[in-house]
Amino acid sequence: MMAPTVLELCGIHKSFGALIATQDLSLKVSHGEIHALIGPNGAGKTTLIQQIYGALKPDSGQVLLNGKDITGLPVPARVKAGIGRSFQISNVLMDFTVLENSIIAEQARLGQCFQFLRPAFSDKRLCNGGEAILDRVGLLDRANQPVRNLAHGERRMLELALALAASPSLLLLDEPLAGAGPDESQRMTAIIDALRGKVAILLIEHDMDAVFRLADRITVMVEGRIIATGTPKEISSNKEVKAAYLGDEN
């Protein structure tokens, strides 16, 4: 039985002046799969993610999430519809502690942010929820640290935790391993691996070892177009891909 399609892109097109960033691109990501998006720098991977996330609007084409057209929706509405995201540069609340970060994510998840009386950070229910969010990525022992004191890898971990807080159906990960040390990289890879089967993941990553270890399917982008989609095995033996991208390594 095929897993249901979570994300479907139909003929997405985006250009900035004469530069075509996304060229009539179609793609499907199904539930539970880790789908890696690779390609040389400037291939348009992040631009594509931005269009799925809603920060950029495609010139034409459709973005479908769980069969629903979300092309016209702004970012917050897409997040509510089920998209979680980590950014290329760690995007967490720097002026707060780790637990405070997750408490804010928890109250956002509950959709109860317009309350003006009861203090948020001492609210038992929010604290419990926040701790559960941190526990998922093993950051519970760092709960009371200011985010500024965290190592780079831990910030990435926190960001992943925040992205997972609302149990999204689609997780967009933009280079989650960038800048991480070997240990951090291994921990992060293990956490992403453990998400397999639970959520659809679209992963941009330059670390090819990690990509080939994690991905169920790989899509290769060059100059805004998809040149190949397939299992890691198919991709590593694809001639066009070799020529365009992996050429030197093999």
Add this chain to the structure above:
Amino acid sequence: MAGFITFLFLARTGIRENKVLWLLIAAFALFPIFTHFANLPFWNDVAMRIMLLGIAAMGLNLVLGYGGMVSFGHAAFVGIGAYCVGISQFYGLTNGWLHILFSLGVCGSLGLMIGYLALRTSGIYFIMITLAFAQMLFFFFVSLEQFGGDDGMSIDRAEFAVIDLYEPLRLYFLIWAALASISLGLMFIIRSRFGVTLRAIKSNESRIEAMGLEPLNFKIISYVISAVICGISGALFASWQEYVSPDIMHWTRSGELMIIIILGGLGTLAGPLLGAIVFLLLEEFLPLMLGEIAPTYAENWMILFGPLLIMVVLFGRGGLLGLTTQYLAREKSHKTEEG
């Protein structure tokens, strides 16, 4: 009943967390005793002005300090609040409670309108748009000949039913009560889910969006709350001054409010009040000091004030409140080292 007890409990923990603020407010409550025995009634007047500017600065601080929105037009709301009193009296409405209600309504809806439009921009554009709205309102009232235009209009102190503001100290404690209740309200808002979200938006707006929240909604609501607080300050200002003119909403007052906040401590509860105290005391004393040294320059006290402000900003990030808490923390650690 249970709700009330929780409220008291929450208020108590909040007051403990904000000792400086509540010490200052308590000091204002006791200040008239001091002026009575020292026979310095003039200083009651200064204290009232400090409290009024403190209230307005607290209102602005909600958007500026906690929300990170640099609004350069908040004097407009102070002015609108004052004119609500002036114009009501002009048409024979003398009840002070109604004046305040009127100010709340007008400042709230104006804040909603201006916030809704201006908050679509950010950075320098937001500063300019808020300034533009404030200037528009300023010249609107300048052009209203009926209400005194440029010269403004004299008014009587408002009538608050049982409280006769012409009795000694009635106005003082009315202003004090407004200060205390607005401080209490802001204290709750800052710690609440709404306040936490607002502070998170200042810290990182795109993460808040990524959590599925629309930052604009939170910003607009905080803008309206802050406009309303400035309006209350203005309404009381009118009774204090017994006079309303466009001067009260001149753009330099918007700057003054920002200076007060930065001086006292941006994004802190006690900061604006502390800033107002220091700012107005300097405004009283610097000309006197300068008059002693160089009499011809007495009115240019800003020459001394400017460098002072620069020093506070440079050396005390977090303003005077930041400096004080840093100093207290250092003292404490010294003591524990010795002991």
